[in-house]
Amino acid sequence: MSQQVGVEHGVVLPVRVDPRGIDGPTARETAGPWWRRTSRGLYVPAHVETSAAQRVAEVACLLPARHVAVTGWAALAWRGAPYAEGLDASGDPRPVPLAAPRRLLRPQPSFCLCEERCDPKEVERVDGVPVSTAVRATCFEMRYARDLETAVAVLDMAYLSDLVTPAEVAAWVGTHASYTGIEQARQCLPLARENAWSPRETLLRLLWQRHRPDAVLLANAPVFDLEGRHLGTPDVIDPATGVLGEYDGVLHLEGSRRARDLRREGDFRAHGLEPVVMVGSDARDPRHVVGRLHEAYVRAAQRPASVRGWTLSQPPWWRDTSTVALRRALEGAERDIWLARGRRTDTG
Structure with missing residues (x-):
């Protein structure tokens, strides 16, 4: 994986053991408290925060050149979606989900590999990492969510970040009827709202x-x-x-x-x-x-x-931002003003 991974995200890429201690820790140093192992043979300094983006970057370094993409919550987090923290119900980190047509990686605790049909056109490179398109990643997370309530929240937050529209999600669900969990994703469509904030x-x-x-x-x-x-x-x-x-x-x-x-x-x-x-x-x-x-x-x-x-009738001076399409249409200072006014991401 290129060293250009995660430049915009400010992540720290893992390094291998270096007997000289120049380009990485020595074997002795990895046994101490100053380094953390991210996967087999790779390490980052122990002080590096295990944020969602950092965990994605650590797994991205393991990917082959083709055929495997980050998906689900991790792809949404890498694209900047709020609340895509990759934590389970108890607050523990979840593995980074990867999509591949077959098993191309040896299993490791840091990721889980989902082997299902995947169109190469549904993979994009974002800040050096191959990730599923926003709509596929959203639907993946909805399909594999632990319950319907969690799945609806996933879709609400994808709308909040303006990554997908209802039409895009409905079209994907409608054309992938045989995929695991697709019925749960379908049930989310009438329950979700484009303007939920948490x-x-x-x-x-x-x-x-x-x-x-x-x-x-x-x-x-x-x-x-x-x-x-x-x-x-x-x-x-x-x-x-x-x-x-x-x-x-x-x-x-x-x-x-x-x-x-x-x-x-x-x-x-x-x-x-x-x-x-x-x-x-x-x-x-x-x-x-x-x-x-x-x-x-x-x-x-x-x-x-x-x-x-x-x-609820809006006066002439008010700008409606209640749908993804209306928010996407905002530009420049108008976007800064109305989205700052219209959204809260600190309500939890």
Whole structure:
């Protein structure tokens, strides 16, 4: 693999043992605490962080010149997708998934090889690493996700990074009907949203949808007062009732952030909306947040339509960024302004 791997990502490439200790560690040094083995015969300094990109680079150094590509979460991470950290449910690193038509590498703990049909046209070189196209990598991760909820979050986050569109994903799923896990990927299509901003928001929305299957839930739809002032952009909202949901992670517990959240919640209520907050413990035991949702719907049903002081109609000065296509169309300063305004990636 070329030494040009990962220049844009700032990764540290593994080196082999060097008896002189010039181009790599000596055999004696590798036995000490200053070097970490990445694979058979290759090492990096022990202080190098094992980030997603670093793990991809360490595996990329093992790839033959042709026929093997990084795919799944690792390809998405290499392309810059947020939340593609490659961790399992317990927080431990997952192997880097590789796609190849047959077994071309000896197994190692750092990667897992998936042998399935692969069109060479679906491989691209990004910063020196052969990776599956964004749509194939997304569908791979959806197909092999541990459950449907996780698969939907994968698709939501691929949309967030503007790597794929719904049409592209639907077309790939539709033309690969015999692939492992394709039914799970197909089930994701109507459940995913192009404007979700974190996997926890996906969790909230899917939980809500299970208990209110008839509700049409919007992700990060901006809410305005009747004079066109932006009240806020809730994680999830039911536009028919004004019940909205927010996922509050640990960052929301900080003093100044919590104070802003409380003022925002009060502003929502003052305009006839019904906020419901989900916190981390609700993911383990959702009964409490489901109860809060039920109570919010009861209060919303008792509120006369005449006191509704909010709208989802966007004023002329607002720029809609709710779809991948609309975001891709933004350029230059306009992109910086509206995507900074429109997206949060610190909600977990």
